[in-house]
Amino acid sequence: MPAVTETYSLGESIEIGKIDKKLKKLWQEREGVMTRASLINLAVYSEQPGSLEKNTQLIARITENHACRALVIGANRKSKENRVEAWINAHCHVTRAGNKQICSEQLSFSLEGPCVKLLPSIVFSHLDSDLPLYLWWQDDFPDEMDPQLWAWVDRLIFDSQTWNNFGAQMRLVETAQQEAKQRIVLCDLNWTRLDKVRHAMAQFFDHPASHHHFSKIENLKIDYALGFKSTALLFLGWLSAQLNWKLNEPARNGSCRFVDANNHKIDIELHQRGGGPIGDVILNSQGVKFRVAPAQCGDLLEISRSSENETVLPQMMPAQSNNPVDLITQELLRGGPHRVYLHAVNCVRELL
Amino acid sequence: MNRAADQSQVNPLREGLSTRAVPQPCSIVIFGATGDLTHRKLLPALYNLAADGELPPAVNVIGFARREKSDDDFRKEMEEATRKFSRQTVRDEIWKTFGQSIFYQQSDFSDEAGFKSLAQRLDKIDKERGTRGNRLFYFAVAPDQFEPILKHLKAVGLNQACEGSWARVIIEKPFGSDLASARELNRVVSNSFSEEQTYRIDHFLGKETAQNILVLRFANAIFEPLWNTRYIDHVQITAAETLGVEGRAGYYEGAGALRDMVQNHLLQLLCLVAMEAPSDLTADSIRGEKVKVVRCLRRIAADEVASNVVRGQYAEGAINGQSVPGYRSEKNVDPKSMTDTFVALRLNLDNWRWWDVPIYMRVGKRLPKSGTEISIHFKKAPFVLFNKETNESNVLVIRIQPDEGISLRMQAKMPGTSFRIEPVKMDFHYGTSFGKASPEAYERLLLDAMSGDATLFARRDEVEEAWAFIDVIENAWSAKKNAPDLFFYPAGSWGPEEADELLARDGRAWRRF
Numbered sequence: 001m002p003a004v005t006e007t008y009s010l011g012e013s014i015e016i017g018k019i020d021k022k023l024k025k026l027w028q029e030r031e032g033v034m035t036r037a038s039l040i041n042l043a044v045y046s047e048q049p050g051s052l053e054k055n056t057q058l059i060a061r062i063t064e065n066h067a068c069r070a071l072v073i074g075a076n077r078k079s080k081e082n083r084v085e086a087w088i089n090a091h092c093h094v095t096r097a098g099n100k101q102i103c104s105e106q107l108s109f110s111l112e113g114p115c116v117k118l119l120p121s122i123v124f125s126h127l128d129s130d131l132p133l134y135l136w137w138q139d140d141f142p143d144e145m146d147p148q149l150w151a152w153v154d155r156l157i158f159d160s161q162t163w164n165n166f167g168a169q170m171r172l173v174e175t176a177q178q179e180a181k182q183r184i185v186l187c188d189l190n191w192t193r194l195d196k197v198r199h200a201m202a203q204f205f206d207h208p209a210s211h212h213h214f215s216k217i218e219n220l221k222i223d224y225a226l227g228f229k230s231t232a233l234l235f236l237g238w239l240s241a242q243l244n245w246k247l248n249e250p251a252r253n254g255s256c257r258f259v260d261a262n263n264h265k266i267d268i269e270l271h272q273r274g275g276g277p278i279g280d281v282i283l284n285s286q287g288v289k290f291r292v293a294p295a296q297c298g299d300l301l302e303i304s305r306s307s308e309n310e311t312v313l314p315q316m317m318p319a320q321s322n323n324p325v326d327l328i329t330q331e332l333l334r335g336g337p338h339r340v341y342l343h344a345v346n347c348v349r350e351l352l
Numbered sequence: 353m354n355r356a357a358d359q360s361q362v363n364p365l366r367e368g369l370s371t372r373a374v375p376q377p378c379s380i381v382i383f384g385a386t387g388d389l390t391h392r393k394l395l396p397a398l399y400n401l402a403a404d405g406e407l408p409p410a411v412n413v414i415g416f417a418r419r420e421k422s423d424d425d426f427r428k429e430m431e432e433a434t435r436k437f438s439r440q441t442v443r444d445e446i447w448k449t450f451g452q453s454i455f456y457q458q459s460d461f462s463d464e465a466g467f468k469s470l471a472q473r474l475d476k477i478d479k480e481r482g483t484r485g486n487r488l489f490y491f492a493v494a495p496d497q498f499e500p501i502l503k504h505l506k507a508v509g510l511n512q513a514c515e516g517s518w519a520r521v522i523i524e525k526p527f528g529s530d531l532a533s534a535r536e537l538n539r540v541v542s543n544s545f546s547e548e549q550t551y552r553i554d555h556f557l558g559k560e561t562a563q564n565i566l567v568l569r570f571a572n573a574i575f576e577p578l579w580n581t582r583y584i585d586h587v588q589i590t591a592a593e594t595l596g597v598e599g600r601a602g603y604y605e606g607a608g609a610l611r612d613m614v615q616n617h618l619l620q621l622l623c624l625v626a627m628e629a630p631s632d633l634t635a636d637s638i639r640g641e642k643v644k645v646v647r648c649l650r651r652i653a654a655d656e657v658a659s660n661v662v663r664g665q666y667a668e669g670a671i672n673g674q675s676v677p678g679y680r681s682e683k684n685v686d687p688k689s690m691t692d693t694f695v696a697l698r699l700n701l702d703n704w705r706w707w708d709v710p711i712y713m714r715v716g717k718r719l720p721k722s723g724t725e726i727s728i729h730f731k732k733a734p735f736v737l738f739n740k741e742t743n744e745s746n747v748l749v750i751r752i753q754p755d756e757g758i759s760l761r762m763q764a765k766m767p768g769t770s771f772r773i774e775p776v777k778m779d780f781h782y783g784t785s786f787g788k789a790s791p792e793a794y795e796r797l798l799l800d801a802m803s804g805d806a807t808l809f810a811r812r813d814e815v816e817e818a819w820a821f822i823d824v825i826e827n828a829w830s831a832k833k834n835a836p837d838l839f840f841y842p843a844g845s846w847g848p849e850e851a852d853e854l855l856a857r858d859g860r861a862w863r864r865f
Contacts, residue, residue: 037784067785095783102784195370199405202365206373206408209484209516211363242364297445303409311480316446317405333370340368 008057010108011089019107019126022088034092034101037067040332041127045073045119046138052108055138056089061325063091063104066332069128070106073119079112084122086110120149127152134187136328140164141172150180157331159189161230161277166352170345183337189324191341192331193228194235196320197278200292200303201239213285214243215260219267223279231277232270233351237344239283251351277322294319375802376518377410378486379474383461383501384493385415385426389524391433394492397794399434402450403443404791406799410482414455416470426456439792453481461497467504474510485517488801491524498523499540506544522551522801525616526607527810530826531819538812551801552810556617556724558793560782561756563808565624565726566638568750568758575748576629578730580705585731585745587625587711588863589618592719594671596843597693601684608692610663613715615822617724619646620810621752622711625726626701635807639814646817650700657828658836662850664694666718669843676718676843690838692829693717696851698858712855714862718843724752727863738763744775747863756790757781 014022027036042062044055052074059070070091092103107126111118127133132154140163156176163169177184204210220239224232239245240258245266249257258266273279276294283290288307295302301319306312320330345352366373380398382390401407415426431451435442457473459466478485487510491498502521505511513519523541528534541550556562569575578584591613597604604612623642630637652660667678680687694716701711730746747761759779766772782790800808829835839848846852846862855861 035784039785065786100784196405198365199369199371202363202369203374203405203408205363205365207376208361214364239365242367295445300443300445305409310482313409313481314449315402315409316443316449318403336368336370338368 008053008060009089010052010056010087011106013085013087016084016086016109016122019086019088023105026088026090030090030103034090034103036090037102037104038069038128038131039066040068041071041131041133042066042068042136042332043071043073043123043133044136044138045075047075047077048139049076051138052110056106056108058325058328059104059106060091062328062332064093065329067102067104068134069126069131070104071123071126072106072108073111073122074109075111075116075119076113077116082113082115084109084111084115084118117146120146120152123149124152134332141169141176143172145172145176147176147179150176150184151182153180153184154182155185155187157187157189157328159327160234160352161190161193161228163230166230167349170349170352185337186341187331187334187338188234188341189327189331190231191234191338191344192327192334193231193277193320193322194238195330195334196301196318197235197281197292198238200301200317201281201283201290203303204290204305213288213290215262215264216286217243217260217266218284218286219269220284221269221271221280221282223271223273223275223281225275225277225279226272228277229270229272230352233348234341234344235278235281236268236270236351237346237348238340240347241340241343245347247347247350256351276319371406372799373803374406374408375411375799375804376486377408377481377483378488378518378802379412379414379477379483380488380490380798380802381414381416381457381470381474382490382492383416383497384491385456386417386419386429387492389492390415391430392437393792393794394490394798395430396434396438397792397798399438399442399447399450400440400791400795401799403440403446406795407802409449410453410484411802412453412455412477412481412483414457414470414473414477416457416459416466418458418460420458421456423454423456427451427454430454439789461493461504462500464504464507467508467510471508471510485514487513487517487519489519489521491522495526495528495537498537502540502544511544511549518549518804519545520549520551520801520804521545522553522798524553526611527552527616527815528819529607529611531816531823534815534819538816542812547812548806550812551806552812552815553797553801554616554620554808554810555793555797556620556752557808557810558795558797559752559756560790561750561752562621562624564758565621565750569625570629579728581707581709583730584709585729586709586858586860587622588727588729589621589625589711589713589725590727590863590865591618591715591724592721592865593717594719594722596666596676596718597679597682597685601682605685605689605691608663609695609715609717610692610822610825614695614697614713615818616810618713618715619818619821621724621726622699622713623814625728625750626706626711628705633807635805635809638807639811643811643814643817644703645701646814646821648701648703648706649821650702651821652824654824654828654831657825660698660854661825661836662694662696662839662848662854663692663829663836664696664716664839664841664848664851665689665691666693666716666843667840669718669841669845671718671720671844678840678843679717690829692838694719694841694847694851696847696854697825698854710858710860712860712862714847714851716841716847719846720844721865723754723865725863725865726750726752729860729863733763738771738773749863755781755783757783 055072087108089106090103092101134155135153136157222232244261245258248259254270256268280293292303300316304314528537623645626645627641630641696714699711728748732745749759751757757780763773764776839850841848
């Protein structure tokens with residue numbers, strides 16, 4: 001859906017108490033020309049300077065595929081001023097059929113100083129009723145989080161790749177999950193980043209005739225880019241969780257050793273290289289090499305299975321873009337619980 | 353909708369992934385590879401599956417047709433067609449590997465030597481590309497070609513797979529032209545392939561909205577309690593086309609709307625709307641429930657056809673302001689043709705759920721709008737309070753195509769101090785709510801056939817039961833004495849007036865489309 005009336009601006013400044021009234025007026029004026037659509041409440045929280053403008057651009061693109069009510073919140077805890085500002089805007093796109101403009105609302109809030117604590121109240125007051133709340137938390141989680149918020153969140157989106165202290169942050173996330181009165185699904189964009197690589201690796205083993213390789217895996221090599229070691233470790237965690245591997249020898253110069261349920265050893269090598277977040281992934285089992293690698297064009301993966309006795313049939317598959325819009329779009333398409341993610345984290349928690 | 357999986361066969365790396373397991377490597381042999389279906393639908397569908405990462409690398413496409421051409425010629429032809437008809441832009445990087453999996457086998461369908469060469473070639477490809485002896489034969493040819501192809505496939509042993517492999521056949525409609533020919537066709541197919549190996553494709557079932565009927569009914573608790581004779585007044589199914597016979601007169605003259613659309617597409621939709629909840633999502637559970645619906649269809653006696661079925665043929669008229677000729681003036685159509693281009697039917701299902709709930713179907717060419725919709729018309733609220741002034745009932749509409757979605761009409765109070773009531777519509781559009789494009793029906797169905805999931809394919813008994821029902825009507829129409837009239841309607845109208853009378857007699861009217 002190409003944007004047609006996209007301005008990427010925060011829109012009209014408005015008194016916070018008049019938002020509902022103004023929204024109603026906005027849609028009355030546009031009735032017949034535009035259709036308001038919303039499947040979720042997507043709240044985006046950031047404390048980075050300039051985040052409101054940056055996130056407005058992201059929301060404009062995300063709403064091309066996911067109609068939602070977006071609540072974009074920019075906060076500055078350190079400010080001495082105590083100020084709340086609000087804006088409303090709509091992102092409109094022409095449908096694939098080209099006959100309608102579908103619009104998603106964006107409510108933006110700037111919170112400064114002590115009023116940052118008003119976050120739950122602002123979110124609760126402006127939710128589109130009966131629709132799930134997805135909260136995209138773009139910063140590290142603070143030590144003290146308002147537990148009220150968790151009671152309303154259905155899916156908590158974050159990116160563990162940006163965390164400096166994975167263990168501490170994960171504990172906060174898990175506490176939030178426990179405090180919530182309802183199930184919160186943890187959606188780590190660092191995990192979403194692995195979606196296509198996991199799919200590419202999994203497809204080698206869809207045929208039961210390949211399953212015997214699971215117990216014969218000798219080693220695994222993963223290349224990753226600077227800053228994406230946690231991504232590579234999550235991939236390792238995924239294989240460990242699904243294939244019942246356990247850490248045997250801790251990490252040393254990028255290598256470590258796992259053992260499977262039969263005490264069979266699997267050597268792991270992680271190498272930092274240039275390129276995208278995850279580079280070559282090679283799994284060797286009984287003389288068969290399963291390889292997933294980024295193709296030269298950048299947005300495809302080249303996958304191949306090779307051995308001395310087999311003809312190599314390379315295949316191209318879609319790669320996961322590292323762009324935040326694509327990551328969020330992919331994550332919003334998934335739905336369902338992320339049990340496998342938590343298992344993967346548990347398997348490599350010591351290494352993260 | 354696969355059978356509950358044997359845990360030892362399950363790939364643990366698939367857990368939690370949003371994509372389905374890729375099918376086993378296989379060779380897909382397309383008979384009629386130079387035809388329109390292959391160009392417009394099959395190759396683009398296979399390319400899209402490959403581009404989305406839904407296929408294993410070892411999937412080969414072998415075109416089998418009469419015309420002389422090399423693998424490279426065929427690849428070029430398929431690349432052009434895919435670039436023209438694919439829903440995704442063709443990427444050179446993907447085509448480079450996908451194109452190498454395409455081959456061409458020249459042979460006449462009646463030449464056994466051609467099939468021997470095919471068998472040898474498939475064995476060679478198995479060895480070179482690791483396809484493990486799995487074969488899917490796609491019959492994109494006219495039904496009169498089925499028998500020689502099937503006979504030769506059997507003669508060279510291609511109907512049987514070696515141990516641990518599979519051989520399947522996909523058959524395109526029409527599955528016969530009446531019960532006798534359908535049985536004969538099934539007999540011919542079953543001489544070479546068992547029912548478990550046979551996949552009868554009805555592309556309507558591959559559409560997202562057709563599959564969503566089951567989700568709407570059985571995943572939402574609010575509808576199912578109302579889905580019966582106590583609350584539903586009647587059901588309407590409409591499949592309308594603005595197009596005329598176009599270039600299909602040769603086929604259409606012998607088929608007509610009843611055979612072309614009602615016997616397969618519309619009865620399949622009816623089955624999804626009227627079936628009981630299956631015990632699980634296996635292919636046979638779902639198809640078992642569907643076939644019960646067709647068996648419950650009250651057979652129309654020959655002397656009741658005229659009062660329950662209206663046949664029509666379009667005459668000269670205008671569509672969207674453009675003059676169009678009548679059917680009898682179309683190229684390759686008999687000027688005295690009695691072929692039905694429009695059918696309206698009043699059906700009944702003899703079971704507890706649907707007792708006394710008429711099902712009205714209409715299908716036609718050269719109607720004012722194109723689209724396929726199912727509408728469930730609920731009974732009116734009791735004639736008290738507000739309903740003295742209003743005559744409307746609740747209507748749930750399932751739009752199959754285009755603009756797929758669901759709407760619900762209900763009554764609402766008009767603003768003001770008095771109780772004035774008007775109908776309002778709640779509307780859900782797939783295109784508005786979900787930005788992601790749905791895969792084409794052929795993509796889903798090809799993938800299902802490769803994966804051995806027959807849920808969305810018609811079973812032999814479904815097809816034969818449907819023909820048994822249709823035959824009575826066709827026989828009455830072709831009777832020498834007292835055959836019901838063929839009514840003419842101007843192109844651009846909603847069919848002959850008699851179709852309106854079919855409902856008017858019951859105190860009902862066609863829904864405004």
